[in-house]
Amino acid sequence: MIGSLLIANRGEIACRIIRTARAMGVRTVAVYSDADAKALHVREADDAVHIGPSPARESYLVGERIIAAAKQTGAEAIHPGYGFLSENADFAQAVIDAGLIWVGPKPDSIRAMGLKDAAKARMIAAGVPVTPGYLGEDQSPARLQAEADAIGYPVLIKAVAGGGGKGMRRVESAADFADMLASCQREAASSFGDDRVLLEKYILSPRHIEVQVFGDSHENVVHLFERDCSLQRRHQKVIEEAPAPGMDEATRADVCQAAVNAARAVDYIGAGTIEFIADASEGLRADRIWFMEMNTRLQVEHPVTEEITGVDLVEWQLRVASGEPIPKRQDELVIDGWAIEARLYAEDPAKGFLPSVGRLEAFDLGDTARIETGVEEGADVSPFYDPMIAKVITWGETRDDAREQLIDALDTAVVWPIRSNAGFLVKALEHPAFVTADLDTGLIAREGDELLPDALPSEDALAEAAGRIVGETALSGFRLNAAANRTVRLLVDGEAVEVEVEAGAGGEDSEDDGLLLTEAGQTWSVTPFRAGGIAAGGAADGAILSPMPGRITAVEVTAGQAVTKGQKLVTLEAMKMEHGLVAPFDGTVAELDAEAGQQVAEGRMLVRIERAEAA
Numbered sequence: 001m002i003g004s005l006l007i008a009n010r011g012e013i014a015c016r017i018i019r020t021a022r023a024m025g026v027r028t029v030a031v032y033s034d035a036d037a038k039a040l041h042v043r044e045a046d047d048a049v050h051i052g053p054s055p056a057r058e059s060y061l062v063g064e065r066i067i068a069a070a071k072q073t074g075a076e077a078i079h080p081g082y083g084f085l086s087e088n089a090d091f092a093q094a095v096i097d098a099g100l101i102w103v104g105p106k107p108d109s110i111r112a113m114g115l116k117d118a119a120k121a122r123m124i125a126a127g128v129p130v131t132p133g134y135l136g137e138d139q140s141p142a143r144l145q146a147e148a149d150a151i152g153y154p155v156l157i158k159a160v161a162g163g164g165g166k167g168m169r170r171v172e173s174a175a176d177f178a179d180m181l182a183s184c185q186r187e188a189a190s191s192f193g194d195d196r197v198l199l200e201k202y203i204l205s206p207r208h209i210e211v212q213v214f215g216d217s218h219e220n221v222v223h224l225f226e227r228d229c230s231l232q233r234r235h236q237k238v239i240e241e242a243p244a245p246g247m248d249e250a251t252r253a254d255v256c257q258a259a260v261n262a263a264r265a266v267d268y269i270g271a272g273t274i275e276f277i278a279d280a281s282e283g284l285r286a287d288r289i290w291f292m293e294m295n296t297r298l299q300v301e302h303p304v305t306e307e308i309t310g311v312d313l314v315e316w317q318l319r320v321a322s323g324e325p326i327p328k329r330q331d332e333l334v335i336d337g338w339a340i341e342a343r344l345y346a347e348d349p350a351k352g353f354l355p356s357v358g359r360l361e362a363f364d365l366g367d368t369a370r371i372e373t374g375v376e377e378g379a380d381v382s383p384f385y386d387p388m389i390a391k392v393i394t395w396g397e398t399r400d401d402a403r404e405q406l407i408d409a410l411d412t413a414v415v416w417p418i419r420s421n422a423g424f425l426v427k428a429l430e431h432p433a434f435v436t437a438d439l440d441t442g443l444i445a446r447e448g449d450e451l452l453p454d455a456l457p458s459e460d461a462l463a464e465a466a467g468r469i470v471g472e473t474a475l476s477g478f479r480l481n482a483a484a485n486r487t488v489r490l491l492v493d494g495e496a497v498e499v500e501v502e503a504g505a506g507g508e509d510s511e512d513d514g515l516l517l518t519e520a521g522q523t524w525s526v527t528p529f530r531a532g533g534i535a536a537g538g539a540a541d542g543a544i545l546s547p548m549p550g551r552i553t554a555v556e557v558t559a560g561q562a563v564t565k566g567q568k569l570v571t572l573e574a575m576k577m578e579h580g581l582v583a584p585f586d587g588t589v590a591e592l593d594a595e596a597g598q599q600v601a602e603g604r605m606l607v608r609i610e611r612a613e614a615a
Contacts, residue, residue, distance in 0.1 A: 001322045002026055002077045002101060006070040007045070009081030010060060011374030012391060013298075014041035017079050020314040029073045031066055033059035035382040040374050047073050054384045060084045063091040067098050077101035077321060079314075083386070086297040087114055087163065103321040105215075105270045105296050112266040113294040116160050117198045123291045126265035128258050131277055131290040133200035145177050147199055154202035157181055159188035159195070163295065165236035166191045170202055183571070186553055187578050200292075205281040206441045208232065209244050209289060211259035212305045214313075215268040216320045222330045223256040224305050224313075230439040231428060233353070238421075238444065239428060240301035241340040242308050245399060245437035246284050254286035262294060271298045271317050280440055300343070300391070303372060307339035307395040338399045340406050342429070344390040346381045348419035349452050354547045355387040355574065356419040362516055362523065363416075369394045369409035381418050383549045383574060389420070399437070403429055410521045422521030423453025453522050456492055459499075461519045465526045466490060466499040468515060489529035492517075496529055542590070542609040544581050546600045550574030557607070559592045569607045570594050586612040 004027040007014045018028045018041065030045035035054035042048045049069035052059035059065070063085055070078055078095050080086035080103070089110040095102045104110075113119045117135035124130055133155075134147040148155045148171065157180060159167025167188035169180040181197070189195040212224040228244035229237045243252075259274035273295040279288040302313050316327060344365075346356045363377040373390035375381065381389060392409050396402035407429050413422040428434060428451055433443055444451060457465070466488045485500050491514075514527030554571040557563060563583040570581045590610040600606065 001324075002103075002318055004029065004073075004075045004077070005103070005318070006031065006066070006073065006075035006078050007041070007081060008060070008066045008078050009084055009086075010036055010039065010041055010385065012372045012388070013081040013083075013300075013374075015044055015374050016372050017081060017314055018044045020312055021318065024315060024318060026318065027075075029069065029075045031060070031069050033384070035380075035384050038379070040376055040379065049073060054382065056084065056384065063088070063094055066091075067094060067100070070095075070100055071098070075100070077103055077318075079103040079317070080297065082295075082297050082300060087295070089114060101321050103270070103317050105266075105268055105272060109266040109268050110296045113272075113296050114161065116158060116162070116293050117196075119294060120198075120291070122265055123262055126261055128262050128265070128291045129287075129289070131200045131203070131292060133198060135198050139196055141178060141181060144181060144197070144199065145174070148177050149174055151199060151201050154204075156200045156202045157184045157197050158200060159184065159192060160198055161192040161194040161196070162188060163192075163293075165232070165234065167197075168235045183554075183578065186571075187573075190553065190573060203277055203279050205279055206230070207244070207278040207280040207284065207439060208237075208275070208441055209247075209255065209278050209284070210273050210275045210299075211256050212299075212302070212313075213259050213263040213268065213272050213274055214316060214320070214326055215263055215270065215272075216326045217269055217323060218325045220326050221260050221263050221268065222326055222328070222333060223259050224309050224311060224333055225335055226252065226255060227301055227304055228439065229301060230441050231434065231443060232441045233444045237301065237343065239340065239342050239425065239434075240304055241338065241399070241402070242304040243335055243338070244284065245439070246280075248284070251284050251286045251289075255289055258291070262291065266294075268296075270320055271302070271313055272296050273299045300388075301341050303370060303391065303393045304339040304341045307370070307393060308335050308337055309333055310336065337395055337397050338402045339393060339395045340399075340402045340429075341391055341393045342406055342410060342425045343388050344392055344410075344413070344415075344425070345421045346387045346389045346415075346418045347421050349421055349424045350419075350455065351547065352579075353421065354579065355383065357381050357383045357548060358418055360389075360418055361416055362414050364414040365390060365392060366409060366412055369405065389415075389418075400435075403435070412518060413521050414516065414518050414523050416516055416523040416525065420521070420523075424451055424521075426521045427451045427453060453520060456495070456497065457517055457519050457522075457524060457526075461517060462490070462492070462497065462499045462526075463501065465515060465517045466501050469526065469528060470501060491525075491527045491529050493524050542584065542587065542611060543605050544569060544584075544607040544609065546572060546602055546604045546606055547579070547581075548572075548574045548602050550579070550600060552594050552596055552598045552600060552606070553578060555592070555594050555596055557589050557592065559589050561589045562612075563587060563589060563609060569609075572600070581606065583609050585609065588612065 006029040028045040030048040031051045051065040085091040089107040093107040157169045169184040171180045185195040208229040215221040227242040229240045231239040275292045347353045370393040394405035550572045567583045568580045587609040591608040594606040
């Protein structure tokens, strides 16, 4: 058995690996960047090594420094977690060449599945069904446009070296193809250093079904059943569950066997996931489920598989990497109950889900669910990394049991002053389509504003907060005996509101400094209104400000150009995502202070639009 392990990652997955390693008696070594010097995973490990500046490309993506840290601390093995270098075959080979144990598949297996076009060709040869599309080497815009036209719209452009929802664009018409292709290629080049793409027919009622597979060095391969990851926003998974709702035993057997065949085709060792796209227009059927790609690593959503099988997948990884066989045979693996996972992001749904950064002054996710996190109260959420701050996982005997438990856990989640998507997750879990498992990957996009949490707390919650602040009995809504009541003015996250309380019933007016109010997954600061307590207005009308620190990847307009409402002006890359900044109304570009490649700070004015005069 491995005696010491370096985790080449950060955040919640590093903490997750450390927890299992400690239980197995394995010594752990963390690595960290400048931004993570005080991070939870650094303190949790037995040892830690600084590997560079905050940007991942200067620290977590520098394989030589990670291998040097392993040798410096006497670590025997390296676990890559997910993301960063986890699917980098050259890094895996460098680890092996350095005389260390690589906790993952063979480098050749990573290469075989890492390029989506080659992987699909291999799957076709292995008899695994694949989605119709274009996998050719000719990457000229004209050829790609012609192939997309031949496939028929909508089509999906996917980065050949992509993953994690990056480098993907859905194109609705031929007229949109060129712009979408350029955007996808830019993101692919930035995220993966490879701008090649492939094309797939976009399935109109798609379900995202994936199968957890596991192989060892003794020619054993098993599956641990399927997961449904259909609830997605911008191709990024939001809520995952296991097993997949509506999956009958015959379809499960066919899909899981196809996944095992895919893993065997690349001589797979360790934990991996075979991802399928299903046309769910007529329910889940084996002849309407196609291979998309393989993730040659542990997945973010692996806890739901652990919850329904009772297996610790990280323990299996360490045992298999040590040369042991898989601990269980296929016939010993069974599904028990249901599990659902929600990804908690530091982002603001009210502002287009822009990432939210800064210090977590309050952070409490309770103790009723399984929580996987790499942050804690008082920690800083950095702009340098993915905004996911936690995963909340619940298990129940039925799907509805697990769903209701997850809602309860998210309802009371305290995250402040950083914004989170907890309220959005609650709305999604309560949506009738999710309740009845009428799922597809377009559900969130279709529902749009219906899933956005309320801007302010409910009347009852505000009245209760007002009563606590002024020391009087809380009321809400209309009261006939208004003379016995009085109006209290409060600031809710800086916005003035008026709330009615019953005068004199609760004792003296205490005028507390305020409190944090949590309801339906959202947390607000509620304070007494004082003159001057409302902040001045934002930027001048027409000023387009950078919503966060980031790098400009494209400038779509020139000074003096006429623009229309909604037209893209600038593309900003921040927290591993591209964000398009658009014109708020018809007008003219009066000022332009943005260049491609430029690093900009939060709040910097990039463009100012002068409103067009009414005819």
